[in-house]
Amino acid sequence: MMFEDFIEMLDKPRKSRGGYMARCPAHDDKSPSLSVKSADGKILVHCFAGCTANEIVTSLGLNLFDLY
Numbered sequence: 001m002m003f004e005d006f007i008e009m010l011d012k013p014r015k016s017r018g019g020y021m022a023r024c025p026a027h028d029d030k031s032p033s034l035s036v037k038s039a040d041g042k043i044l045v046h047c048f049a050g051c052t053a054n055e056i057v058t059s060l061g062l063n064l065f066d067l068y
Contacts, residue, residue, distance in 0.1 A: 001043070001062070001066045001067070003038040003043055006036065006043050006067075007020055007022075007036065009025075009060050010022035010023070010025065010034070010036070011023040011025065011029075012032070013036070014032065016035070018037055019035060019036050019037030019038065019044075020035075020036045020037075021033075021034065021035055021036075022034045022036065024047045024049060024051055024056060025056060025059040025060055026047065026051035026052075026055040026056045026058075026059045027047075027049055027051055029049070033047055033048045033049045034046070034047050034048075034051075034056065035047075035048070041068075042067060042068050043067040043068075044067075045057070045067070053067070
Protein backbone atom coordinates (compact mmCIF):
# COMPACT_ATOMS: atom_id res chain seq x y z
CA MET A 1 0.00 0.00 0.00
CA MET A 2 1.21 3.47 -0.81
CA PHE A 3 1.55 6.04 1.98
CA GLU A 4 -0.74 8.49 0.18
CA ASP A 5 -3.46 5.83 -0.18
CA PHE A 6 -3.29 5.11 3.56
CA ILE A 7 -3.57 8.82 4.40
CA GLU A 8 -6.70 9.08 2.24
CA MET A 9 -8.35 6.35 4.35
CA LEU A 10 -8.05 8.47 7.52
CA ASP A 11 -10.50 10.99 8.97
CA LYS A 12 -9.33 14.58 8.64
CA PRO A 13 -5.59 14.03 8.19
CA ARG A 14 -3.43 17.12 8.46
CA LYS A 15 0.25 17.58 7.83
CA SER A 16 2.44 17.74 10.86
CA ARG A 17 6.14 17.59 11.50
CA GLY A 18 7.47 14.66 9.49
CA GLY A 19 4.09 13.14 8.66
CA TYR A 20 0.40 13.48 9.42
CA MET A 21 -1.96 13.62 12.38
CA ALA A 22 -5.50 12.26 12.09
CA ARG A 23 -8.38 10.96 14.14
CA CYS A 24 -7.66 7.38 15.16
CA PRO A 25 -10.12 4.97 13.53
CA ALA A 26 -9.72 2.43 16.37
CA HIS A 27 -11.47 4.53 19.02
CA ASP A 28 -13.98 7.38 19.30
CA ASP A 29 -11.48 10.15 18.66
CA LYS A 30 -12.67 13.74 19.00
CA SER A 31 -9.30 15.28 18.20
CA PRO A 32 -6.36 13.90 16.23
CA SER A 33 -4.34 11.39 18.26
CA LEU A 34 -2.97 9.25 15.44
CA SER A 35 0.50 9.98 14.10
CA VAL A 36 1.34 8.53 10.68
CA LYS A 37 4.78 8.67 9.06
CA SER A 38 6.57 7.00 6.19
CA ALA A 39 10.06 5.59 6.71
CA ASP A 40 12.08 3.28 4.47
CA GLY A 41 9.00 2.27 2.47
CA LYS A 42 7.01 1.43 5.62
CA ILE A 43 4.01 3.18 7.13
CA LEU A 44 4.48 3.89 10.83
CA VAL A 45 1.41 4.51 12.99
CA HIS A 46 1.22 5.59 16.63
CA CYS A 47 -1.94 6.38 18.59
CA PHE A 48 -1.27 8.65 21.56
CA ALA A 49 -4.46 7.32 23.20
CA GLY A 50 -2.93 3.82 23.34
CA CYS A 51 -4.46 1.89 20.43
CA THR A 52 -2.16 -0.76 18.98
CA ALA A 53 -1.05 -0.74 15.36
CA ASN A 54 -3.08 -3.91 14.82
CA GLU A 55 -6.25 -2.27 16.20
CA ILE A 56 -5.70 0.74 13.94
CA VAL A 57 -5.21 -1.17 10.69
CA THR A 58 -7.95 -3.72 11.48
CA SER A 59 -10.46 -0.91 11.95
CA LEU A 60 -9.60 0.20 8.40
CA GLY A 61 -10.09 -3.29 6.98
CA LEU A 62 -6.36 -3.86 6.58
CA ASN A 63 -3.71 -6.00 8.25
CA LEU A 64 -0.21 -5.15 9.46
CA PHE A 65 1.40 -6.54 6.30
CA ASP A 66 -0.32 -3.78 4.32
CA LEU A 67 1.93 -1.25 6.08
CA TYR A 68 5.14 -2.81 4.73
